[in-house]
Amino acid sequence: MAEIIDGKKAGEDVAATVAKATAELVAKTGVKPGLAVVIVGEDPASQVYVASKSKKARECGFHSVQHTLAADTPETDLLALIDDLNTDAAIHGILVQLPLPAHIDSGKVIQAISPDKDVDGFHFINVGKLGAGVLDTAFVPCTPAGSMLLIERVRGRDLSGLNAVVVGRSNIVGKPMANLLLAANATVTIAHSKTKDLAGLCRTADILVAAVGRPEMVKGDWVKQGATVIDVGINRIPAPRESGRNTRLVGDVEFMSASERAGAITSVPGGVGPMTIAMLMANTLVAACRKAGVEPPKL
Ligand code: GUN
Numbered sequence: 117m118a119e120i121i122d123g124k125k126a127g128e129d130v131a132a133t134v135a136k137a138t139a140e141l142v143a144k145t146g147v148k149p150g151l152a153v154v155i156v157g158e159d160p161a162s163q164v165y166v167a168s169k170s171k172k173a174r175e176c177g178f179h180s181v182q183h184t185l186a187a188d189t190p191e192t193d194l195l196a197l198i199d200d201l202n203t204d205a206a207i208h209g210i211l212v213q214l215p216l217p218a219h220i221d222s223g224k225v226i227q228a229i230s231p232d233k234d235v236d237g238f239h240f241i242n243v244g245k246l247g248a249g250v251l252d253t254a255f256v257p258c259t260p261a262g263s264m265l266l267i268e269r270v271r272g273r274d275l276s277g278l279n280a281v282v283v284g285r286s287n288i289v290g291k292p293m294a295n296l297l298l299a300a301n302a303t304v305t306i307a308h309s310k311t312k313d314l315a316g317l318c319r320t321a322d323i324l325v326a327a328v329g330r331p332e333m334v335k336g337d338w339v340k341q342g343a344t345v346i347d348v349g350i351n352r353i354p355a356p357r358e359s360g361r362n363t364r365l366v367g368d369v370e371f372m373s374a375s376e377r378a379g380a381i382t383s384v385p386g387g388v389g390p391m392t393i394a395m396l397m398a399n400t401l402v403a404a405c406r407k408a409g410v411e412p413p414k415l
Pocket residue numbers: 211212213214215236258259288
């Protein structure tokens with residue numbers, strides 16, 4: 117049976133490191149990391165995510181502000197708010213919760229965020245830096261950054277000689293994940309819906325990252341014996357009637373059968389999810405440290 121990689125504990129470790137470094141930064145320079153989270157509309161899932169981001173920011177000792185805008189907010193108003201936050205010296209990180217309502221051009225909004233405050237790592241400047249392997253001044257998207265820390269816990273920082281397969285090619289997870297694995301010397305393949313013999317390809321993976329958003333799509337017998345399996349998916353599906361619940365959360369990997377073959381595997385929930393918020397805190401601290409000319413802590 118596989119080791120279950122404890123993302124909750126790893127996320128708590130990261131948050132504790134961030135909180136300690138924040139206290140030191142404030143004591144030394146008077147700079148308090150500031151995170152602004154912007155949400156447009158009333159999507160319940162987004163509201164839950166945003167509330168937990170703001171709460172965690174406060175727990176880390178940050179200056180935490182949340183801007184909740186009505187669903188029909190004009191794009192120009194949102195862009196004006198981002199302009200204000202870009203020039204606000206108390207704010208070091210800006211996160212605009214996605215998805216945005218259909219009348220707003222998400223791409224335009226993301227590119228309006230100052231790259232120095234882009235703690236999501238979605239701005240083209242940060243995407244380019246990650247692609248070029250210039251990690252010391254980039255912001256790396258939180259979910260792949262957190263997944264990478266979990267992989268490091270199992271495999272160490274140098275993945276030389278290991279085959280990594282990333283299933284999913286999104287800009288938020290798949291592509292940045294592949295770049296991080298490459299920067300750590302893994303041999304990386306990105307698979308997606310048009311890939312031939314996906315099962316066979318996955319069976320070559322020493323490190324298998326599933327980020328497709330399809331419940332339990334990656335089957336247990338696709339997992340190589342001893343592989344490290346990182347399940348990024350969070351899918352809500354109907355629960356069995358006898359459970360007394362309407363729905364339950366599952367990942368993109370068939371957990372029970374995969375854990376019989378994997379060497380280490382993340383669960384859903386309790387795996388990558390808690391790491392994503394922790395890495396947002398880490399990125400915000402890094403933004404503040406860069407502004408203050410202080411070396412950020414090693415995670
Ligand atoms: N919505 C779902 N995941 C994310 C994320 O990582 N960042 C932002 N801004 N919105 C999201």
